[in-house]
Amino acid sequence: MQPFAQPRSRNQANYTLNDKKQTSHSKDCVSCGSLQTDLEFEIDGRRFKFNHDLTASILHTYYRKFNMVEKKTVKVQLIKLSSNMLNEFVLSKSGCCINYSWYTENVLELWDAARLLKVPSLIRICEANVGQIFSEDNFESIYTKAHLYKSDIVLNKAKEFLVRFFQNNKKGSQLMKDWEVGVIRVLTYEDILYLVKEWPFRPDMSDDVLKSIFNWTENYDNRGPCSSSKNDDLDMSSQKTRDNDLDMSSQKIRDYDKVVLCTEYEKFENKSSILYTLLKDSKYRSASLECLQELSRHGMCQRDQEAKLLINEAISCKLDKNTHGYWFPSQLYGNLQNYRHIGVLADKDRVSIMYLDHSFYNWRRLSKCLLHSTITNLTVFDNELYAISSTGLESLIFVFRNEEWKFVLDLPNKNFVVVSKGEFIYVIDGTSSSVKCVSPRGTPVLHSEIKFPDMMRNPESALDFDRSILIFCSTDSDERSTVFCLDVPEHKWTYCGHLEGSAKYLVGFRNETNYFILQRDGSISQVLRKLDDWIEFIFIKRLWSFQSALRGAFIYSDELYIFSNTPVESLCFPGVSGVFSKIQYWYQEKEACNFVRFIMPFEFIRRSEHLLERLPESNN
Known part of the structure; x- marks a missing residue:
């Protein structure tokens, strides 16, 4: 979806899908190959321009719905839809989302449109669809957008996806490890804390959990209070509309990130207590002795006395780990x-x-x-x-x-x-x-x-x-x-x-x-x-x-x-x-x-x- 502010030419023809007089009945639909790249949609008074595949899919659905065929001699540059029609279209694609057969880009563009149109039923359907398409490839972009939109539905699905992923993940390739590190770093404090608490207990993953906590905290410290996050690069230009009051520019997104980050920092007068809080809610005593000793030498652990005490306690427990069967x-x-x-x-x-x-x-x-x-x-x-x-x-x-x-x-x-x-x-x-x-x-x-x-x-x-x-x-x-x-x-x-x-x-x-x-x-x-x-x-x-x-x-x-x-x-x-x-x-x-x-x-x-x-x- 792309922004529009340019006036339309008087020579451009407008198509309204409710207006059957402008079309002839046919079971054919527009072909993707012949689709105009400058085609716009007007939905409830706002203009949108979707990506090529999504545009073709919308046209295909509605041309079939009304038995319409494009007039090849007319150059169509604007098609008017109602939000109800878009709602029907999104519903028709829900099955594709469940089967992961639809592009992430399409689902997210429809979600953007639903948010701008402010139609509650459409937003709910889009959020349900978005929650069904989480994968390793799209997690970061969806998670970032969900926090921007403050979508509890999608964020809860994100948490479920992470727990499932780490439950089923076996130690594997370096590519998988790199993905884990990248994903962990973009999580908010509340979500990393949730993941730490819900992380399935597996002795072979205890070291990974602790290292993930240190990686997240180190990245969090490096961002610093009120600094731009990694998510600033998210391209939100697609959310511009012709309405000045709905202008969600990149600058506003950066401002949003600063507000979120500052709010999290305000929770901790002593920034190092973040590491301590995450550690004490984890199963840190289950990590290996080698991992604990390595982390005890980490710079953050040396600066945070509370965290250092926890790690040293776990090391002592490991050296004393078979004390007649006691488990903490x-x-x-x-x-x-x-x-x-x-x-x-x-x-x-x-x-x-x-x-x-x-x-x-x-x-x-x-x-x-x-x-x-x-x-x-x-x-x-x-x-x-x-x-x-x-x-x-x-x-x-x-x-x-x-x-x-x-x-x-x-x-x-x-x-x-x-x-x-x-x-x-x-x-x-x-x-x-x-x-x-x-x-x-x-x-x-x-x-x-x-x-x-x-x-x-x-x-x-x-x-x-x-x-x-x-x-x-x-x-x-x-x-x-x-x-x-x-x-x-x-x-x-x-x-x-x-x-x-x-x-x-x-x-x-x-x-x-x-x-x-x-x-x-x-x-x-x-x-x-x-x-x-x-x-x-x-x-x-x-x-x-x-x-x-x-x-x-x-x-x-x-x-x-x-x-x-x-x-x-x-x-x-x-x-x-x-x-x-x-x-x-x-x-x-x-x-x-x-x-x-x-x-x-x-x-x-x-x-x-x-x-x-x-x-x-x-x-x-």
Whole structure:
């Protein structure tokens, strides 16, 4: 559509489609090849000049409607239409928009015309059509125009398109990555915030989400308050009309952009808080350690103390990421797409999993490994599930990858205590009095070995605590345990004194801010590191009065999940204020190894085997 201000020549003929006297009846229509390039339309008193294809389509529709044929001897330069006729034409093309068979240019020109004509019904139809044609090629131009027109209908469709795109997008070509960067940069603050909140959770895209946030904020900062945006280059000259009061010149569009940008800046007295706000609403803790460390060195992160604290917290969480299954709230909720939170345990040679869903507890079996003899340990390292199986005088380590168990390493001895932390799986071996540092993806896989201090013997359990691993050892008395601390990654030993109660069947768990241990007699204690680095255990309360062979515990959705080999009567265990609201106590009388928390693709779970034999039971 192009502007017109020139007077018409007296020799130019006018066609009004309502005037059948000027035409002869025919089923033929004007051909695109013979179409005049200077043909104008007058609609409700305003003149428009559309592109060649759109002009031909309008003529084709209405010549057929009125059985009219062009008089070849007459040079037609102006055709008069009513807004109702244009409305009918746009409706007739809605199906083409749905099937993406109509040019974006045509749809946008009709939208421009509808806005200038100020016909509500026509505007609604055009907006519906525009919302159906979003693609990677036209997103930026449509999105920019939608913000200019303040069209909620089209902007909502833009958001839906982005969420779908990033949900279905797989890491691919550089061309696709360049498109993502370009699109992210043109989004307004409100829309990038919406996208961050609604971005489907996929572990393989967590790094991309964080980098997109930094790219958007960096571009936003570079634009500066009240400066022209990238969208200034949008050609809005097509929206000129002969009416001075409707003149939407390029200068006015630039002024509009300045107003929008200034309005957004007014929301943030401290501009750096934009980055912080976007980060805290994202699932930033799910990004890889390498990505987080890279972004922590970014200039914006160095200037924004709030954002820096968030990133450093996430780095600490990654180095401490397997703290007995705790997941921060930002990793629990939102769109998890095709992933499910599960509890995992093993008995004998099979691994079982359970949905952590209050309305649908469903136990299933993962595929069996023929090399599994007796599984003694489970652990989660770098978002993968590892199992240690003892056979004879040695143990084999396997990882569950692509729905099958893959061999990683064999180790001498058995009956280990295992903790995943930072860069290694720490295998605490009481037989050899050493801690073996296993790097599953490194070379060599058995990275190093740390000898026990002279006083340390009989390790029974361990807790991933802060920047250390606490190891609880049994003594001659079942009423007292010794505690040793292994700092990570320095691998420095510290003796931490005694703990009242047995070290056997002791499990650890944590919430967002604190660490806890649960002993077999039901005693819960908080673990604290004092200013002098001394470890202290603060007793909180006792949950039960019997001895329970605990196999694992973690907090999920404000509830403490416990697994034990000791059955209990139907008891209602109390919650602990500020720690958890309720207890889910699961048990199985036959021997089982430790109970851990994991997240797994739903497709893997769906294809796993139903557990038809006797299920683990709950006290609820």
